[in-house]
Structure formats: C-alpha cells, structure tokens
Amino acid sequence: DQQVKQNSPSLSVQEGRISILNCDYTNSMFDYFLWYKKYPAEGPTFLISISSIKDKNEDGRFTVFLNKSAKHLSLHIVPSQPGDSAVYFCAASESGAAGNKLTFGGGTRVLVKP
Amino acid sequence: DTGVSQDPRHKITKRGQNVTFRCDPISEHNRLYWYRQTLGQGPEFLTYFQNEAQLEKSRLLSDRFSAERPKGSFSTLEIQRTEQGDSAMYLCASSPDLLNADTQYFGPGTRLTVL
Numbered sequence: 001d002q003q004v005k006q007n008s009p010s011l012s013v014q015e016g017r018i019s020i021l022n023c024d025y026t027n028s029m030f031d032y033f034l035w036y037k038k039y040p041a042e043g044p045t046f047l048i049s050i051s052s053i054k055d056k057n058e059d060g061r062f063t064v065f066l067n068k069s070a071k072h073l074s075l076h077i078v079p080s081q082p083g084d085s086a087v088y089f090c091a092a093s094e095s096g097a098a099g100n101k102l103t104f105g106g107g108t109r110v111l112v113k114p
Numbered sequence: 115d116t117g118v119s120q121d122p123r124h125k126i127t128k129r130g131q132n133v134t135f136r137c138d139p140i141s142e143h144n145r146l147y148w149y150r151q152t153l154g155q156g157p158e159f160l161t162y163f164q165n166e167a168q169l170e171k172s173r174l175l176s177d178r179f180s181a182e183r184p185k186g187s188f189s190t191l192e193i194q195r196t197e198q199g200d201s202a203m204y205l206c207a208s209s210p211d212l213l214n215a216d217t218q219y220f221g222p223g224t225r226l227t228v229l
Contacts, residue, residue: 004156034217043118043205043220044157089156098170099145100209102218104156 003027004092006105014113019077021108023090026071030092032100035064035075038087038107047088048075080112116140118221120206126227127196134192135224139208146189147218148181149205150174157205163189164211196228 005024013019021035031052036044050057050064050073057064063076077084087109091102119138127133139146144165149157160179161171165186175181178196183189193200203225207218 036220041222041225043120043207043222046217046219049217091156098159099147099162099164100216100218101147101159101162101170102149102157102207103159106154106156 002106003030004090004103004105006088006090006108008108009106010109010111012111012113013080015082016079019075019080019084019110019112021075021077021088021090021110023073023075023105024071025073025092027092027094027103028071029094029097030103031095032093033064033066033073034091034093034102035062036089036091036104037084038089044089077110080110082112082114085110085112118206118208118219120204120221120224122224123222124225124227126229128229129198130195132192132194133196133226134190135204135206135226137189137191137206137221139188139206140219141187142210143208143219144186144211145209145218146183147207147209148189148191149207149220151203151205151223152201160191193226196226198228201226201228 034049035047038044087107090105093100146163148160151157163183178194203223205223207220209218
C-alpha cells in the first residue's frame with residue numbers, strides 16, 4: 001500500500017528552464033508535505049514544505065503547490081541549474097501520528113543539462 | 115549548528131554478525147527518527163523517540179533490531195544476526211518538539227552491506 005507516489009522516475013530538463021515534479025497521495029489524513037533532495041551517498045536535504053491549510057509556498061527558486069481535492073502536490077524549480085541534478089523525494093506526514101513520521105514517495109531523478 | 119551526524123558512514127559485515135550504528139541529532143531537537151532506504155526506493159520509517167522514550171516501531175523493525183536513546187541525546191540502532199536483506203542505507207533524522215507538523219533533518223546515513 002503505497003500512500004505517496006511519484007509516478008515519474010526521471011526527468012531531464014535544460015538549464016534555465018522549469019523543472020516540474022509531481023507527487024500523489026492517498027491518505028486524506030496527511031496534513032504536512034515536504035520535498036527533499038538527495039545526492040548519492042548523502043542523506044536527504046530538506047528543500048521546502050507546505051501545510052494543508054495553504055495551497056502554495058515559495059522559497060527562492062522553489063515553489064510547492066498543493067491541490068488537496070486531487071491529493072496532488074508539485075514542486076517547481078525555476079530556473080533549473082546543473083547543481084539541481086539529484087533525486088527528489090516527496091514526503092507526507094499526519095500531525096500527531098508517530099511523532100509526525102514521514103511517508104516518502106519513490107523519488108524522481110532530475111538531470112539538468114547545461 | 116552541526117547538523118545530524120551518523121557513525122559509521124559505511125559498514126561491511128558478514129551474515130550473522132551484529133552491527134551497531136550511532137546517531138547524534140541536532141542538539142535542541144527532542145525527536146529522533148530512524149529510517150531505512152533500499153536501492154531505488156524512498157526512505158521507510160523504522161522507529162521514533164521522544165526524548166529517551168521509544169514511542170513507535172514499524173512492522174519493518176523485526177525482533178533482531180533494537181534502538182535506544184538512553185539519555186535523550188544520541189541514539190543507537192543495533193541489528194543482531196544480520197541477514198543479506200538488511201543491506202540498506204540507515205538514516206537518522208531529528209526534529210524539534212512542536213505541536214504541529216515540523217521538518218525533519220537527516221544525517222548522512224550509514225550504508226550497511228551484509229555479505
């Protein structure tokens with residue numbers, strides 16, 4: 001039972017263009033969503049988060065959009081840079097459940113071409 | 115802020131041996147989590163501590179696995195009688211104790227290879 005899904009295993013984008021990563025979830029109790037970036041042999045690095053009371057959150061080049069009715073969120077990276085090449089994980093948590101443990105998607109590998 | 119640290123970064127062991135990993139969370143964070151990540155998958159929750167109390171364990175955590183956080187600071191994860199299926203990246207994360215959802219910060223992980 002995969003509660004968080006990232007249906008695109010990989011994404012290739014030209015430097016300077018927009019990267020759009022998608023994530024779907026099935027558990028309606030999730031109320032906090034996060035995106036992490038991971039380089040090989042390193043732990044996930046927090047990028048941006050959004051609470052279910054919002055539908056958009058921006059931080060520099062990163063914007064996360066949440067569509068609760070569709071149980072869908074997306075991460076936009078504009079403009080994409082070669083250093084953005086990594087695996088991106090979407091994660092979700094339910095407030096109060098196991099200390100807000102995170103449920104992760106399977107990841108999307110992003111390659112930004114110079 | 116030194117971030118979350120984990121030791122060792124890599125461990126190679128033979129099947130049947132015991133291994134122990136250590137995690138040092140961010141100093142002011144009361145919550146500590148262990149996750150496991152296998153190749154091509156996202157991290158999966160194993161267990162969680164609120165200060166020194168272990169409050170939840172995943173079904174993934176068989177009886178060969180034990181975790182402790184004796185003084186509410188660092189934590190250890192021990193795997194007894196390792197099996198090849200235990201080969202994975204073991205990740206530790208910490209977060210502050212907030213009423214609402216909060217961000218978890220991850221360490222670099224310990225890569226375990228069981229031969």
